[in-house]
Amino acid sequence: MKEKEDILAFLLKLNLELAGKEAKGESITPPGLPVFVPEPQGFVSRDCVRVPGEDDSTAQSYAAASHHYGKEEGPPYRTK
Secondary structure (H helix, E strand, C coil): CCCCCCHHHHHHHHHHHHHHHHHCCCCCCCCCCCCCCCCHHHHCCCCCCCCCCCCCCHHHHHHHHHHHHCCCCCCCCCCC
16 A cells, blocks of 8 residues: 555455455455464454453343443434
């Protein structure tokens, strides 16, 4: 990517290029660690910022998000 190039345009072009290769059956490198990493689990952790007492369930995550975004003022990016 060139220094002055539009990031969004670059990513769209790259995405279309890779989708085309994948559609032709060509190999592309997926996100994450490269396949040649001998023991990838050594690079993966469950570390992240968590709310105290929160478990890892998807249902709880959806419920928390629903509760938060269901408030009258809505998410910070919503305009009235």
